[in-house]
Amino acid sequence: MEAFTTHTGVGVPLRRSNVDTDQIIPAVYLKRVTRSGFEDGLFAAWRSDEHFILNQEPFKTGSVLVAGPDFGTGSSREHAVWALKDYGFRVVVSSRFADIFRGNSAKQGLVAAQCSQSDVELLWKLLESEPGTPVTVDLTDKTVRAKDLVAPFEIDDYTRWRLLEGLDDIALTLRHEAEISGFEGNRQTWLPTTDPLQAV
């Protein structure tokens, strides 16, 4: 995973709450078996409306999305994170994220920066009155900065460390192989097993 320390880009004000993952990427785009190229599905229904924010200059090239509360609710589809990243977003700012979306973001190096709703409102006003204002998201001091505005954000320390270091979760877990095997040796015998096949 690519490490993240700081990022500066065009902020996009998305004045919507409850942006569920079906809106971020509709199910019809989930049929692919590859891991890239999901940018065409991002907000597909909303983007068909020419007035949608991502169809406006200079927001088209945005990389910091500033959204309402309860961002990423609903389906667990990691495709929502892939679509945001493939489009060019590096950060989503919201006052509340759905748990699964937050976890998926952390795995993919998309920063889910949790700000207060009042700071989100200030960012919205600034980005709407001065479109194209660059927004800097600094993971080292956990702040979102735009012009004079400095908004602290929350992200858990472990995720922050992993993002700063660009570390892969699976490799980290496999360092504990002995403990996993030890745990497996003590599992109850009645626990169910499936009927696996012979792997080819």
Next chain:
Amino acid sequence: MSRTLAEKVWEAHVVRHGSGAEPDLLYIDLHLLHEVTSPQAFDGLRLANRKLRRPDLTIATEDHNVPTVDIDKPIADPVSRLQVETLRRNCAEFGVRLHPMGDLEQGIVHVVGPQLGLTQPGMTVVCGDSHTSTHGAFGALAFGIGTSEVEHVMATQTLPLRPFKTMAINVDGALRPGVTAKDIILAVIAKIGTGGGQGYVLEYRGAAIENLSMEARMTVCNMSIEAGARAGMIAPDDTTFDYIKGRPHAPSGADWDAAVAYWRTLKTDDDAKFDAEVHIDADTLTPFVTWGTNPGQGLPLGANIPDPEQIADENERVAAEKALAYMGLEPGTPLRDIHVDTVFLGSCTNGRIEDLRAAADVIKGKHVASGVRMLVVPGSMRVRKQAEEEGLDKVFLDAGAEWRQAGCSMCLGMNPDQLAPGERSASTSNRNFEGRQGKGGRTHLVSPLVAAATAVRGTLSAPADLEN
């Protein structure tokens, strides 16, 4: 120390406690796979030259993409077909048992696990699907994960996780006739909101929950995610044990006795504290339906469409305005006056045998209203077979409904069963998001009883309305 049910199951699965900010590493007892969220995870294993650690704790089925008619023919949509074929290839390569289309055990992954007896109390169950919360009905800690986590479980049979907070949802009293588990959970979501459960594991408790059947409990836990909670749980009891006993993967003999003895310890200690508590009085509940575009936008069927101008919170007001514009509804309209084009009975929320029986009971001897189509989609092929043995297929067909093969069907627009733009449905599924059932489609979430009555009258209705 006193602990809640969720804390007991968590503690029993900690491989190692994290130090400082580091999460705990939790062992996963059962990993369910389907075609949509697994291909990139299998690819990741291959790229890193990693093995699937425990194929014997992994099982797969085909559900999201599958058509529910003509299943003996190749899937017409080439992209869907490729996804299903990719799952088949991956399962063969990595040694995973797969129940493909046409197999008696094929169906929606959350119907299949419990029906095989693979879901048991006290287990950790994960799947790349947010409705994995369904399995919490057995007292399992079960939750949806993203594809990176799917790959992580494949490679390590563990997940790094931070402990959840716990929330008790106390549903006391008794449900009135015509009020179901679906109405309980829709009322819970309307009460705490779509974000109310974020960061929590919900534990549903109280007399009204204890009196629910196993399948009704699954309906409740299924929609925990619609309240923002990754997992919902119900303490296992004799209802749970009776349901599991004799199923293909249930323990037997001395193992059964040992398992039940352990399962009986899986309840929240009397003096344990939850981080939050919510109370719902079951006696006051009536059939519930949604009017908007998130599952928290629901009201009793007897209510009218709310007026956004009366909503104080700005975010909620804007959300309500956008929802009504999308849904094509006017404030003040009685919910009972809303006409639907389609009724969908099925999904991992309400596609089990009891759901089909309940709806059949309402619709028996009556007919679907003219201009309305009704799709009845069993949650699994085994449910379908059982329904046919009970003659339910005839009841639905005689009423003018369509009797389909098993799959996710119209719950989400990934297969041919979709709403056309502007079309309106009463649906027993779990999400009324914009476009969820097809681009431009409008969804009202309802119980199987309301679905059946609505099919007969053509407007949102409860079974009691058929008697007038």
